[in-house]
Amino acid sequence: MEEVRVRFAPSPSGEVHIGNARTALFCWLFARNRGGSFILRIEDTDVGRNREAGEVPILEGLAWLGMDWDEGPDRGGPWEPYRQSERLELYRQHGRRLLAEGKGYPCFCSPEELAARRAGAQREGRSSGYDRRCRDLAESERQRLRAEGRPHALRLRAPLEGETVVQDIVRGEVRFLHAELDDFVLVRSDGRPTYNFACVVDDHLMRITHVIRGEEHLSNTPKQLLLYEAFGYEPPRFAHLPMILALDRTKLSKRHGATSLQQYRDLGYLPEALVNYLALLGWSHPEGKEVFDLQEAIAHFSLERISRSPSVYDDRKIEWLNGHYLRSLPAAELARRALPFMRAAGYDPQPPDRLAKLVAAVQDRVKLLGELPDALAYFFRDDFHYDEEGYRKYLARPGAAELLERSREALSSLPEQDFTVENTEAVYRRLAESMGIRAAELIHPTRLALTGRTVGPGLFDIMALLGKEATLARLGRCAAGLRRD
């Protein structure tokens, strides 16, 4: 069986859009499932913002998600170079060939003329495609215009009748009438190739067997097929993935919040959660599993299970998944991943292994790494405010100060090294019993005194983590404050 070769061809915009990440993932999963090659190609022929700098975040983003590639701009390969900007000579050669064989022709219309004619055509309700006026220019006329130094583009001499049928792996047969297609531009007058042209030349030269890309390229496919035919090349197989939409069913864009890999990373999403979620958008596990790792996805991936309808990106579900993966991490590993977030918030845990213990206390209470600094804030500072409602409910009442004082006193009998979860709890249970009240009546005011909050880890976990000194100090401070008011 022929070796499968799949490419992912992003433009170096500096970040990886979530939809592109999904496309890359599906390409990669397919290649790996079939024991084929995954190739990275940078489509940087749009002059301007597209510089090499924009390419680095893309490579980093894919690697962060756990993907690797066999050929690419950073590591070369048998069909290099892997940047379109470095392949211009190849496009030129191919352009010349079509011209020589009469399958392409020079078009001397300027962009301004074309725009004006298109507007006119649309106003009169005619087809807005190119009117082919340069298609049959006499050779002498071409010579003359060329001699004048008139800039010209290269257009395909497309068939006027008939149809092109795209055999799409996910959509089946899709037919396009040639009458609807026009003599599209292959090479612009400044020498830059168009998307369709460069794509065909590269995919053929790089021996790509499967083109897996977003649905927005389905309409480009017949044009590319026409090009393969003009060159006499065998076309690859095509698979067009459904779009990813925002909740309002429009294209996912900046205004919908985070849309790039790096934004998700900065928010504290785990790559394993992101990649798992992405695998679920437009594809489903044959056994209906929803939580699985990359190895599992590779083992079961197939293009046949890709759905045809667009999917809406759901923040809730990926958050849940992220929480799931967060909870399954060993505390030390979670601490390692949390550290940059803690430092960014100005919290530097000392000694370093203390963070693992802290993080374990809130591990199933957060969904994102980015929530950890706040969830753990009171372990790093004692200048917090008391939650207003909690204050009213548990502290602003007669006897509250005394309650805290008696708690403090009871705890003070514990030696520093015995200030454990079990011992502090035993002390509290005993105290409550001797006072003839429920332990909860001690616990709630204490949590507020120690953390300023009404929610959080179990109180005795907090005490043990805080240590005797801080615990007693906060209890005393809170009681004193209540006495003053």
Added chain:
RNA sequence: GGCCCAAUAGUCUAGAGGCCUAGGACGCCGCCCUCUCAAGGCGGUAGCACGGGUUCGAAUCCCGUUUGGGCCA
């Protein structure tokens, strides 16, 4: 505007003519656990866009409408 694609609960999806009284997941609601909040367990809510066909039988096939999306830009 032309062409193309799509349509199962709020969302992701299973479903390839009888296995469907439409299955799973997120969310939401309730209960249990419990010092709070989570997590976890249990239960519940909610869907085949509409209209015509084809067929003994349609979520599934065909046509149209509607709606969304894409490409030409």
